[in-house]
Every structure is written in C-alpha cells, then in structure tokens.
Amino acid sequence: MSEAMAHKRPALLNTFIYDFIVLWVILAAVPFLWTVWGSFKVEADFFSRESWWNAIFGTATMRETGAAFTGDGYYGAWITRDFWKAAFNTIIVTICVTTISLTLGTLGGYALARSGKNYAFWILIAALVFRAMPHITLVSGYLLPFFQLNIWGVLPTSIIVLVAINQPFTLWMLHSFFLSIPKDLDESAMVDGCTRFQAFRLVIMPVMWPGVVTTGLFSFLLGYNDFAVTAMLLSAENQTMVPKISSFLGSIQETGNVMFAVAAVVSATVPLFILVLFFQRQIVSGLTAGAVKG
Amino acid sequence: MAQIRLKNVSKRWNKFVGVDNFNLDIADQEFLVLLGPSGCGKTTTMRMIAGLEEITEGEIWIGERMVNKLEPKDRDISMVFQSYGLYPNMTVYENIRFPLKVRRIPQDQHHERVMKAAAMVELEPFLERRPAALSGGQRQRVALARAIVREPNAFLMDEPLSNLDAKLRVSTRAQIKNLHHALKTTTIYVTHDQIEAMTLADRVVVMNKGLVQQVGTPMEIYDRPANTFVASFIGSPAMNLVSGSIENGVFTSDGIRIEGLPHRASGAVTLGFRAEDANLAEANGQIEAPIYTVELLGEATMLSMRVAGELVSIKVGKDYRAEIGDLARIAIPASACHIFDQSTGARIEA
Amino acid sequence: MPNKTFFAFILPSLIAMVLFIALPIVSVVVQSLYVSHEQIMVEVENCQPFGGCSTELRVDTAATAALREEQPLGRFNGLGTYVNRAHLATTELGVILSSERSIGEKWAQILNLPFYKALIFTLVYCFVVTPLAMALGFTIALAVNALPKVTKGPIIFFSLLPMIITPLIGSLILYWMLSPNGILGATIQHIFNDPTLSLRASPALTWGALLTYGVWTNAPFSFVVFYAGLQTVPGDTLESAMIDGASRWERIRYVIIPHLAPLATFVALVQLMDNFRVFEPIVGFSAEANATSLSWLIYNDLTGDSQQFGSAGATSVLTILGVVILLSPVLVRTWREFKHKAV
Ligand SMILES: Nc1ncnc2c1ncn2[C@@H]1O[C@H](COP(=O)(O)OP(=O)(O)OP(=O)(O)O)[C@@H](O)[C@H]1O
Numbered sequence A: 001m002s003e004a005m006a007h008k009r010p011a012l013l014n015t016f017i018y019d020f021i022v023l024w025v026i027l028a029a030v031p032f033l034w035t036v037w038g039s040f041k042v043e044a045d046f047f048s049r050e051s052w053w054n055a056i057f058g059t060a061t062m063r064e065t066g067a068a069f070t071g072d073g074y075y076g077a078w079i080t081r082d083f084w085k086a087a088f089n090t091i092i093v094t095i096c097v098t099t100i101s102l103t104l105g106t107l108g109g110y111a112l113a114r115s116g117k118n119y120a121f122w123i124l125i126a127a128l129v130f131r132a133m134p135h136i137t138l139v140s141g142y143l144l145p146f147f148q149l150n151i152w153g154v155l156p157t158s159i160i161v162l163v164a165i166n167q168p169f170t171l172w173m174l175h176s177f178f179l180s181i182p183k184d185l186d187e188s189a190m191v192d193g194c195t196r197f198q199a200f201r202l203v204i205m206p207v208m209w210p211g212v213v214t215t216g217l218f219s220f221l222l223g224y225n226d227f228a229v230t231a232m233l234l235s236a237e238n239q240t241m242v243p244k245i246s247s248f249l250g251s252i253q254e255t256g257n258v259m260f261a262v263a264a265v266v267s268a269t270v271p272l273f274i275l276v277l278f279f280q281r282q283i284v285s286g287l288t289a290g291a292v293k294g
Numbered sequence B: 001m002a003q004i005r006l007k008n009v010s011k012r013w014n015k016f017v018g019v020d021n022f023n024l025d026i027a028d029q030e031f032l033v034l035l036g037p038s039g040c041g042k043t044t045t046m047r048m049i050a051g052l053e054e055i056t057e058g059e060i061w062i063g064e065r066m067v068n069k070l071e072p073k074d075r076d077i078s079m080v081f082q083s084y085g086l087y088p089n090m091t092v093y094e095n096i097r098f099p100l101k102v103r104r105i106p107q108d109q110h111h112e113r114v115m116k117a118a119a120m121v122e123l124e125p126f127l128e129r130r131p132a133a134l135s136g137g138q139r140q141r142v143a144l145a146r147a148i149v150r151e152p153n154a155f156l157m158d159e160p161l162s163n164l165d166a167k168l169r170v171s172t173r174a175q176i177k178n179l180h181h182a183l184k185t186t187t188i189y190v191t192h193d194q195i196e197a198m199t200l201a202d203r204v205v206v207m208n209k210g211l212v213q214q215v216g217t218p219m220e221i222y223d224r225p226a227n228t229f230v231a232s233f234i235g236s237p238a239m240n241l242v243s244g245s246i247e248n249g250v251f252t253s254d255g256i257r258i259e260g261l262p263h264r265a266s267g268a269v270t271l272g273f274r275a276e277d278a279n280l281a282e283a284n285g286q287i288e289a290p291i292y293t294v295e296l297l298g299e300a301t302m303l304s305m306r307v308a309g310e311l312v313s314i315k316v317g318k319d320y321r322a323e324i325g326d327l328a329r330i331a332i333p334a335s336a337c338h339i340f341d342q343s344t345g346a347r348i349e350a
Numbered sequence C: 001m002p003n004k005t006f007f008a009f010i011l012p013s014l015i016a017m018v019l020f021i022a023l024p025i026v027s028v029v030v031q032s033l034y035v036s037h038e039q040i041m042v043e044v045e046n047c048q049p050f051g052g053c054s055t056e057l058r059v060d061t062a063a064t065a066a067l068r069e070e071q072p073l074g075r076f077n078g079l080g081t082y083v084n085r086a087h088l089a090t091t092e093l094g095v096i097l098s099s100e101r102s103i104g105e106k107w108a109q110i111l112n113l114p115f116y117k118a119l120i121f122t123l124v125y126c127f128v129v130t131p132l133a134m135a136l137g138f139t140i141a142l143a144v145n146a147l148p149k150v151t152k153g154p155i156i157f158f159s160l161l162p163m164i165i166t167p168l169i170g171s172l173i174l175y176w177m178l179s180p181n182g183i184l185g186a187t188i189q190h191i192f193n194d195p196t197l198s199l200r201a202s203p204a205l206t207w208g209a210l211l212t213y214g215v216w217t218n219a220p221f222s223f224v225v226f227y228a229g230l231q232t233v234p235g236d237t238l239e240s241a242m243i244d245g246a247s248r249w250e251r252i253r254y255v256i257i258p259h260l261a262p263l264a265t266f267v268a269l270v271q272l273m274d275n276f277r278v279f280e281p282i283v284g285f286s287a288e289a290n291a292t293s294l295s296w297l298i299y300n301d302l303t304g305d306s307q308q309f310g311s312a313g314a315t316s317v318l319t320i321l322g323v324v325i326l327l328s329p330v331l332v333r334t335w336r337e338f339k340h341k342a343v
C-alpha cells in the first residue's frame, strides 16, 4: 500500500517525512553513539569546558595519554573498581531470573489459558494490578522481614524477588501466547494417553518456543534493567551492574574519575545493543502481542 | 470395546444449562450419531464422555467402570476433533505413532501398527510430511489413523467431516462407515448434517437445547418423529406443520380438511405431513389453494402454497408446470399424516 | 481443567506472587502504622569528687539497641505518620490554605511539602509524557510506514534503543550530555548566553529535561504498537475512503485513527502504569533538589543513614492507592463486563 501510494505523495510531504525520520533517528541513536565515542576519551574532553569539538578530536586525550583514544576509563571501571564482579553478578541474576520466570510462567500461563473458570479470570486481573505496583513500594515491604530472616544482601533473594515481580507480566504474556494455540491439541494428546502435564510438555511446549523466546527476552530485560530491587536488596559486594554504576556516581565524581562511570555505562549498554540486533523481530512481536490481546 | 452408559448426565455453567439430564445406553459395537442444531450440546456430551469436560451431575459408565473421576487417558477412548488436533511439530508418521508412544506400548509393535492404520486410510505416501503440508482431507485421514492405531473402547468423532468439501465428504463418509464395519468399535459421532446421520447411524439421538428429543434408528426418526422439533429438523425439506383442530378423526384448518384419521384425540393439534407424501389430487383434494412459488429441482418440482398462515411444500412430478397464482388441488393420504399436541408438541399416536 | 490440575500448574507462580507481592503490601501497611522507637534516656547521677552531684539525661545505647532488637517494627503510631509533615501534612496544608496569601504563593508553599512536591511531579510526568510520547510515536509510525521497505528495519532498530535501555543508564547518558560541560548543556548555555544556566540551578530546566527523557524513552513503545496496528488497517476501507474523495488527512482522521483507538487505550494504560513509578531518571539526573517522585521518596527514606520504614511504608501505601485510582476505570469496566457475562 505505502509503496504504491508513495509516488502520489506531494514532494513537500515527502521531504517532511524524510526530515522527520532523520531527526528522530538522530534523537534516538546519537546519545548512544556520542557516549560510546566519548568513553574512549579523558574527562577533559568528554566534559570539555572549551569546546565539544575536543570530544571529537580528543585534544586533551592526546595531551594526557599520547593517543586519540584511551581505554583508561574501562581499565579503571573493570579492573580498579571491580566492575567485572558486578558484570558477573548480573549474568547470574539475569540467567536465573529468566529461566525461573519462564518455568513458573509457562506452567501458570498455560493453566490460565486453559482453565476458563472464573477464578482464572480474577487471577489475571489481580496480576494486572500487581503489574502496576511500583517496585519500590514492594521493596519497602521486603527490607524489614529480610533483615529479620537474615536473607538480605545475597543474590538468591534478589533473584526470587525479581522473579516474583516479573510474574504478573510473564503470566499475561505467556497466557496470550497459549491462547493462540488451539485447545484441540492438548485435548487430543490427553485422549491419546497423556496426562495434562505430558500434554503440556510433549505437545504444547514444542509449538510454544516463539512465545517463550519472546517472553524470555522481556524477563531478561526486567532482570537486567532493574534498579529499585537490586539497589536496595544487594549488599555492596554482591551488587549487579546497574546499582554498581549508581554507587560509582557518588564516590567517583569527587575523585574526578567520572570516566569510569561512562565506561561502565557503555559496557552495560553493549549487551542490550546486541539483543536488539538479533531479536528485533521477537521484541516487536512481544510488544504487540500484549496489544492485540488487550 | 465396550458399551457406554449415561445416567442422568447434566452439564451446567453457572446457570446456563448445556446438557440436561441425558440418559442413554450405547450398545457394544454400535454406531451412534448425535444430531441437532448448532449449540444444542452435542460436543459437550461427547467431551463429557471423553473426560475433557467435568460432569456437573450424573454418571458415565464405560464397560464396567464408572468413569466420572477418570482422566481422559484412563478412559481408553480415541477421539477425532473437528479441527483435527494434529501435532504440527511431528510428521504424519509420528502423529499416528504418538498414542502408542505415550501409552508405553512395546516399541517393536509400533511400526507395524502405524503402517496398518496408515494403510486403512490410504496415507502411505504422506508419512514423512508435516500436517502443514497436507490438504484438509489428508489431515482428516491422519486424525482417523491416529484414532484407529490402537484398539480403544470407543471412537468419538466430533463433526469430523465439516471442514471438507462436498465431494470429499461423501468419500470420507464411506471410509468411516467401512472402518466401523471392519473394526466394529463402538462409535459416537457428532454431526448437524442429517444425511450423515441417516447414512452412518445404527441409532440417532436428536438433541435440542441440551435435551434429548428422540432416540431411534434413522427410519424410526424419519417415519415417527417424537415431536414437532424432530419433525421439523429431519427431512429435506422439513415436514410441513399446520395448526388446526381435530374432531372424530377429522382435521380442519383454514384451507385444509383431512378426513379418516385414525386418531381419537380431539381439540387443538398440529398436523404434520411430508412434501413427498402429498400428491396432486384428481378431483377435489384436501388442500385447495393458490400456488405461492414453483421450484424446479430437476428430479421433481416443488410447489409451495399458503395454508392456515403457513407455507407448505408439496413435491410433485418433474413434468408438472403451473404459474404462480394458479389454483392447485393437493391430496394427502390420511396414513401419511402425523398429529402432534399443539401445546407440548409431543406426538399423538393413533 | 479440573481445579486440582489448575492449581498444580499455577501454584509455584501463585506462591511467588503471594509471598513477594501480596504479603509485602500487607507488610507495608503494617509498617506504616509504626514509627521507630525513640532513644531511651536514663538519668545518670554524675558525682564529682568535689563538686557534689548533678543528674543528667543520657542515651542508654544498650537499652535502645535491645528494644529495637526486640520490636523491630518500632512503636505503634496509628495514622500519625500519614498526617505528619512529610506525608499528607494535614495541619500544614490547612494553615497554607486558610492563610491570606495569593494562589501563587500558596502553590509555592505546597510545593515545599515533600509529599505534594513528589505527587505533583509524578502526576505531571504521567500526564504530560504519556500523551506526548503517544503522539510522537504515532507520527513516527505514520512516517515509517510511508518509507520504502529496505529502510524500515534499521530505523526500527534505532528506534527501539531508547526504550530497551536501562532507565538509569539512559537517564545518565542524557544527563551527561546536558551537564554544563556536556555537549548539550554547553550549547544551551551558549544559546541563552547565560554561563550559569544548568540543571542544578534551574528547576524549569530539570523538569524539562526529565520530561524530555520521558518522551524519548516512551515514544518507541507507542511507535511499535501503532506501527503494527497500521499494518492491519483494512485496505478496502482506505481505498473506498479515497474513492469517496477523502483527503490524506481525512483518511487518517476517519479511518486510521478509529482503527487504532483500541490500541491507543492499551498503550495509554501501560504507559501510565510505567510512568507512575518514575524513579530512575531522578537518580540519574540527580534531580532531587528540583523534582522528586513518589517512588523516589520511598527510596530516599530507605537509603538514608537511618532507614525510616514507617515513613517509607506510609508513602508506599499512598502510592498504591494512587495506582488503584489510576487503574480504577479499567477495573470498573472489567467488573461490569464480567457481571454482564455471568448473568
Ligand atoms: N465453556 C463454556 N462455558 C459456557 N457455555 C458453554 C461452554 N462451552 C459450551 N457452552 C455452551 O453450551 C452450549 C452447547 O455447546 P456445544 O459446543 O455442546 O454445542 P454443539 O451442539 O456442539 O454445537 P455445534 O454444532 O455448533 O458444534 C452452547 O450454547 C455453548 O454456548
């Protein structure tokens, strides 16, 4: 449709459309490109008092390190300030959160999609309300009990909490994916001799992979992007990347090593870039799956 | 193989009644057809037998076992779904083999049994394909093969032919009939197509709004409908129904008068007669009315005329020609008349 | 599905949600009714060899610690926390409203009360960012839809980045660019020719930066959903509108927008929910002097040197009430539909 109509569009409108898109892409992408570029400079360039051309040419970087690019920020963040440990923790947290969320979510989402009872409907509505809870309000309910139980500060606690916070969303999304698989399929399987669980495992899961991958991406993002839970529930030595970056800010700005934080920020952004690069289609389909089902 | 018995079976969702007090004994090896209009509870009944739907009230027995609490897998039945329910990620061969695999039937029998089932429904050339690469008729046959690959107590089939085109429907219907003849497995078959019901069934159950209207052989249902619903549902065109009154074996209404009926009832009744039982009258007929339309069907001509406010259809010879508005005289033999109670709709016997 | 099977499947998920979402809500409510113990004072008689004795009050550290250990919740305070100055500030509000000042002054004073300051910013953020982001997203969707096919993929790729980015990181990136020495901050100073202009110094600039960040990070979601919706606009309707003589704008107005309306409700709901918990940008922009949000208030209570669970709890409860009010149209509608279906 669009291509057929394109040549009938007035030239002025066309120019406007192209200009607008170019502007939007600049807005969307340039902050990232600028920060990635700047992370290889010294602070005097990236936060230049004289002219931002310095950041492009690396005038101060040249003066201080002898080359136009420097990895000092990365060295400082990853080695001096132990960012590698935070990265490692993030890997553990995201992998665990994603797998546990999906395991619980597929089971629950399947039950919700197949039940048809009133209580299943109310569970979904409750999940919708839970989904709207600001995470920090829940965190303020965790702290005191967690101190009492002496489980504050360690990774497993944060993982379980993130899984739970993630459940409402996961349930909704998987539930709508399961609804798109015909009920006949599991019913044939049960008549053919499967238990409900066998039907789920042998017949439904093999055709559910696209939905599971898509939902998994969003679980991953939740675990990866979280700040409220990990910042409050992890002790300093167990921090993941995002709270670690935030704790950099306080201490580093004073010592003038803000470039450590910039390098850490860029490092934490790279996996997200790669994710979008490879899973663009699934992300788009996941965003719209919720919309179609309402 | 087994007999199946339904005792006072009901299904309700909140207040909505899907199936109401269903009682039936299905004999071993019988081919039973559930027939009724859309939404009358046929699928629900079948799914309760299969264990896919919880039973609100009553008991279902398969063979000597009460199965109310049994899982579908433990009822040992096989089912063919309206939309086939094939496993899209498995080949045809794996689809047919699946019931053997999950029921832990010894591996060495699998190949032989799958091939035998595939041969019965002529599927051998397609065994390595996935369901997505099959036509509707072929998918239908995979579903059948998957049902017959083991020897269950009973086959349940829910409108298995409804997704096929007219020609394929006729040939697959024949195939099902032949399979039943060969395997002699008790079969419950759901349809809303009365031709399927008439051609396949040993007995037909006619349902409406969750209630059983009549149980009988196809001939009984056609010849002696139990009430006006069955009368108007079976036959093509449906039985003509005219309300009027009867007195001393004489039925009268506006534009119609039939004498010599054997019925002793009197009062307000509904008269039923089939289009094919009426004829052109030689002299003065039981109906005399202007023709409303004339339809040429090829093998016959269908007249319709307005009698007592109803349009009635009359099947006459294929060479009959008349204009709309012409007066026609129709003879209805008293022996071909059915009398129903006007308020309950129930059949009144002679 | 029989009840037993249903619960067997959903139980793990349900337990997780009850333990870590429902119970914490209860715990928050309970906490909000307590305040931490006051320090226990003891009178100590201080006798000097030659000066006689004097009594003085001292903090009994050991006893205080023991009491806090014993009753970690603190002492019962009823609704006291809710009405104090840091929350609903009923007394202060009454004084301000009944004073003889002008509306502007009253407003400024209300903005000085921490809870109202946070509430107002949160609401402004919700109700400014959501419609702007939706409008921007819709425009991008229309524009991208008009582009040749090959360019769509890369544009969608770049468009997704602002949404997928970790909120704290995204706001840091913008913050650095906007800081006085950053590329944008320096440019702004240059444009307004005011070398003191900075985020820290100017509340208006802070609000503007936060709202811009909000639109930047929210627009991609609207874009993607609307773009997907545009692919399903019925071609026939569009063509018959063209034959009927509808202009380009009229086609958008009478065919495309009505088609996308249900999607718009969905997007608005999701984005309102997400924007109501706005929090990371305030940390990222170090904006707390000029703008705070409800979530940030709770965070602040929990992170300080002495964690104020009672205060955090009260703000949390008020926030949850806000969420429920925000969701109430949806809940009421769902309830009605459900009633309707059941009868
Ligand atoms: N899960 C359910 N909840 C509520 N009502 C239902 C449910 N399933 C079926 N019904 C209702 O029960 C009635 C009987 O449904 P059923 O599927 O048995 O009809 P059917 O005779 O098979 O019709 P068709 O020929 O259209 O397949 C219908 O009115 C239907 O709306």
Ligand SMILES: [Mg+2]
Pocket: B042, B043, B044, B158
């Ligand atoms: Mg049916």
